[in-house]
Amino acid sequence: MFEDSWYSFVPDYQHQRTPSRTQHAGHRRKESLLQQPNGTADRTDTPEPLPALFDDRELVDSPPEPTLARRAKSYSDFYDVVRVQLSGQGAKKKRKQRRSGRSWEALAVPDSVTSRLPVEEDGHDDELEKALLRASQQEYLLYHDELAMTERHLGTLVDDANSALKILESLCQSFRAVDEQTSSFQAQCDGLLTEQKRLQTLAEGVGSDLQYYTYLGSATRRLNAPGAGRLVDGSAFIEMVTTLDSCIEFMTEHPSYRDAEPYLARYQSLLAKALHLLEVGFNNHLNKVSAEISRQIAATQSESARHALAYGRFEEMVFESYSLIPNVQAVVARAYDEHGDAYSTPNAHVYANTANALFHSYWAARERDLKPIIQHDLDVFKAEASESIESAARNFVKQSFERSYNEASMFGKMFAIEPHYSTHPKSAFVALKSHQRSLLTGTNVTPISSNLQPVLQSSDLQTICNLVGWITNEYLLPDYDEDETPSVGRCRELAARLLAEHLWAFTDAFFEAEIVKSITKAVVPPEALRIGPITNGDVASNAFPPVKRALELLVMFDQSMPKERCQRNSPVVFKILQQSIASLQRAEARLRSSPPPNKASNDIPTDPDLFLIKNLLMLKNELLTLEIGDIHSAAGPAVQTAAAATSLQHFSQIWDTLRPATLLGGLWSSFGTLSGYIPGSSLWSSSSSSSSLPTPAAAAGGGGLEVQDASEQLDGLLRQGIVAFTRRWAAVVVEARAAPGRGGSGGGGGGSGKMGGRNWVRAERELDEMLARAFGGQPEVVEKLKEAIRIAAEGMGRGGGTGGA
Structure with a gap:
């Protein structure tokens, strides 16, 4: 509570005795104790010699009084000064000892003299006693004063705390009274806040739902504008399609909303129109590229140049558009996943129809471009088949598998999907397989069979068996490791489908015909x-x-x-x-x-x-x-x-x-x-x-x-x-x-047994x-x-x- 320096204002009591040491420092002769007092004044001063005796004893026991030594004038004079100083101290000590001895001798008064001395009165001085008591209890009185002061301070703090508690209690009572008076007001405020939050949430919900209504006008203006066809080549097209899809999904999920049915119909119409614009833009782009590629392919006779034009140059020209191909890929991705499996979303069938139309347009363009190459390969196959059907069929199968792999790779780059084998009627594989064309695709192996079977029809059963066995041993039976190339995996799949869907049934029919011809009939x-x-x-x-x-x-x-x-x-x-x-x-x-x-x-x-x-x-x-x-x-x-x-x-x-x-x-x-x-x-x-x-x-x-x-x-x-x-x-x-x-040599005719x-x-x-x-x-x-x-x-x-x- 208080610092230590606060207690240091009381002086040290022991320092007060210092002047008593020099009270009788003189060399005068003390008065004899045998001298009789000669008056009342002298009688009052008789008790004073005792303190002098104590002073003399203290002088003997205390260190010598400090004296000022003579200052040495030179180094050689230093020893003289020291010798004089030491000799002076020794004489002084001897003198003090002798004087002290004489003082004790003077006190040795004979009993006879003592008996004749007058009896001193026992004088009691209360003031002196109090002074002595204070002097002896000076240290404890100091502590007592400190404790008293501390007690006063603590009492003051307790009083202050009590007053503060009284003030706080009064404040609590005031607040309690105010709370009791304002409880109804607080309840009303809480109700207002709750209502405000409800209205805010309702307003947000209304605003969120309202955007599905307000987007109709904006989408209608954009799709009915004179230059709406240019939207399919911009990055904002897929955003518009996504928003239309969200609006259709919202109206489908909330049929009880006001005008939900007409808005749903108009949004579906706008989505169909947007997808139609995409189809038209994609067809125009393909026709433009196809016209250039077809002209260049027809103008050259080199197989390597045709291959470069049909794949390298075609890919380069198709992907020159700004955002048309990414928009096409985004629309296809809303209908099928990367493996060609169909989604089950509400608008998946709409996107699937558009995707199938895009596939159809793409294969039609590719068929026009590759028609000279396909016809050339068929002419070569027929010419080789006139010499050796089996050798020509093997070369044709190898060439067809290679072209099918190239077309599948190009299709994957174009639409960002790789359809896997599937029998689901809504899958991309079934949709692509239904496009019966003369062009080989990654899913359509019918052109291989349709070109092989007419030639094999005129051959014998052994040739057909050799070809089927070669395909089986070449592509199906070898065990490849896990790191097989994509082309090997694609050829294995094509060979399995070619055999299972076409050639095995064709061979079985030949076997049955041969069984009827050579065994049954x-x-x-x-x-x-x-x-x-x-x-x-x-x-x-x-x-x-x-x-x-x-x-x-x-x-x-x-x-x-x-x-x-x-x-x-x-x-x-x-x-x-x-x-x-x-x-x-x-x-x-x-x-x-x-x-x-x-x-x-x-x-x-x-x-x-x-x-x-x-x-x-x-x-x-x-x-x-x-x-x-x-x-x-x-x-x-x-x-x-x-x-x-x-x-x-x-x-x-x-x-x-x-x-x-x-x-x-x-x-x-x-x-x-x-x-x-x-x-x-x-x-x-x-x-x-x-x-x-x-x-x-x-x-x-x-x-x-x-x-x-x-x-x-x-x-x-x-x-x-x-x-x-x-x-x-x-x-x-x-x-x-x-x-x-039995066993005789022949004997008579009737003697031998007849069998x-x-x-x-x-x-x-x-x-x-x-x-x-x-x-x-x-x-x-x-x-x-x-x-x-x-x-x-x-x-x-x-x-x-x-x-x-």
Whole structure:
């Protein structure tokens, strides 16, 4: 509260005793204590000598009095001055000591003298006592004064604070009274502020909504002005289109607003007019550029110069406009995204129609410009096709893919989109694909097919398969890394679409026509029903001609198509197998109905079952070699269910005819290891159900049920043929063993057993010749068939009968 300097005004008490030291500094002789007082005045001064004694003691104990030393006149005189000073101090000390001793001796008064001295009165001086008390308590009194002063200050502060609190309390009461008096006024003010904010918000909303009404006049004046066509080449055009779009969207979202419907109609009309102006401006610009480019292309014969004019110069002239192309790109971007997918905004269909019209105009201009180049390429292709159709077709495909990539790149620069493959009806890909033109685009591959098919129509099936296989191996099968160039990706997409949309169907039609020509309606002479000897080690050399052609067609189809297309559910493979099986069944029926050969001739008759086994084994082996699985037709679910049920019904009957099952299963499972055309163990696998196949006789009569899996049908026929062949020859073996005289040298005419005019030796020789002719070069097959016949004969022998031939 107070600074330290405030307490320093009280002088130090101990400094007051300094004058007492020099009170008796003189050298006078003190009065003797034995002297009697000679008056009342002397009697009052008797107590004074005691303080003098204390003064003398203090003089003895205190340092010497300061004296002024003589100043030395020179350096040599300095020692003299010091010596005199020291000697003077010593004498003074001795003198003081002697005098002090004499003073104590003077006080030693004898008791006799003391008894005769008068008794001093005990005088009490209150003032002196107070002075002494003050002198002894001077320091504490100072602190007491300080504390008193501090207390007074603190009391003053407390009083001030109390007065301030009283003032504040009075102010609070005043404010409270004012607040109570002005509460209603404050409520009214708050209500006014709330109403002001509401009105302000309402005014802002009205102003914001009003702009959608006020823009009608401005847009109408701008679009109906005489020079409105120049707007499409300015940067303000897209801003106007954006504002019109916002106005249309606002009127659509607020149909309850006043005059919303007529304003909506007028805004839509203005938007359509603005987009129409853009179309007209874009067409005029393209026509101007196209006229110049077409004239220059027609004037030159150099292919490199034409290419430079059609792409480099065209791009340079088209993009010379100020803001026309950016406005076109902005309008297209309101209809489609960068991948060509359509937007679902309210006005997206309006922009989509405009974008499609712009696309149409662009391709029409490009077609006019590139017409001389396209015609020249077609003339070259036709000229090369007269020499080699396959080579000319390959060059034409490569050239078409390159031009399609260039056109797609130019289209992407023009409209800032790259349409990807899509089947959505509103996508840009479908819109561009619908423009059927002779010009190749990034989405239209129809011109390639339309130019290839007329030339390929006059060629053979092998040429078509070679071309389709080359496209597949060149563009679809190679595995490219992730860093493939855009041109490679574009060619891969074009090749896939060209094959899937055009060439595969075209090739399938050729295959079906060839199947009908060479298998279904093939003319089979009688000599073709015989199994001739194998020539040049080719197991297919003595096959049935329709079957041999079927094998060739299977190989051609497999080499020209991807594995995914020919492994399962291929209609071509299904028809090849179906028609081959039907042709074999017809041939088998002819063999069974034909009369036996003349005994006089040495011709070996053709066994119908062996004929069927031979050709079916070749078909089955070819399917396994080409890794072709189950081949289903496009039958409905009801037909497939019926076929499966019938297959389960015939499966137990087929299996029962192959007793004993374990021996036959182990026997035929070894066929998979043969190096020729014997199929694998799936032929006799119990896991695969047999098809509902008619017997050969029923098939000949035409009463069979058509199944939907050609592979199962083939397996079922093969099982039936093998069972019929082994059973029939097993019956011959059993009959020969039961006849008397088997194995004799010929004996008498009636002694030898007759087996239909032939003995066992001739029958065994006939069987060997028949198997050797059918399966020449395949001794394993011959041995397995003989072993199967022997096993069947043993079973018949144990059963006690032939079992029927």
